[in-house]
Amino acid sequence: MIILGIDPGLERIGYGIVKREGSKLQVIDFGLIQTPRVLLPERIRIIHEEVLKIIDERQPDAIATERLLFTVNKTTAMDVAKALGGVLLASSFRGVPWTEYSPPEVKQSVVGNGNADKKQVQFMVARLLSLKEAPKPDDVADALAIAITHAFRSRISL
Numbered sequence: 001m002i003i004l005g006i007d008p009g010l011e012r013i014g015y016g017i018v019k020r021e022g023s024k025l026q027v028i029d030f031g032l033i034q035t036p037r038v039l040l041p042e043r044i045r046i047i048h049e050e051v052l053k054i055i056d057e058r059q060p061d062a063i064a065t066e067r068l069l070f071t072v073n074k075t076t077a078m079d080v081a082k083a084l085g086g087v088l089l090a091s092s093f094r095g096v097p098w099t100e101y102s103p104p105e106v107k108q109s110v111v112g113n114g115n116a117d118k119k120q121v122q123f124m125v126a127r128l129l130s131l132k133e134a135p136k137p138d139d140v141a142d143a144l145a146i147a148i149t150h151a152f153r154s155r156i157s158l
Contacts, residue, residue: 005147014139
């Protein structure tokens with residue numbers, strides 16, 4: 001199973017692709033989609049097109065994103081939710097199933113503690129994927145953590 005994990009954002013969208021074979025995890029690719037400071041509809045179009053390219057190149061069996069949890073800045077939350085819409089549209093266009101996980105679910109799956117901090121998550125991402133160090137920036141490590149979460153959780157549901 002090939003899983004595309006996405007850490008949604010408006011300016012920076014982290015992505016990570018993980019392959020699961022049995023209990024073995026392997027990193028396929030990871031990176032960052034960055035949008036220029038242009039009007040919101042243009043940014044969403046760019047996100048949509050870039051995610052389509054990744055789907056077409058890597059042919060994931062599933063897409064997983066992190067559930068948006070915002071309590072302070074509602075305007076930012078709405079813009080990020082709109083950007084997530086571009087990701088979901090790409091998923092729908094290519095018929096790739098989508099799942100979302102809350103930040104505590106991701107932390108619990110990757111670290112074993114739903115209250116883990118970012119450093120612990122990054123350490124475990126590197127360890128689980130046999131990487132020398134955690135990918136940078138944080139958005140990319142988070143995207144890989146989301147993909148790992150789906151790899152672990154989808155095994156449970158099989």
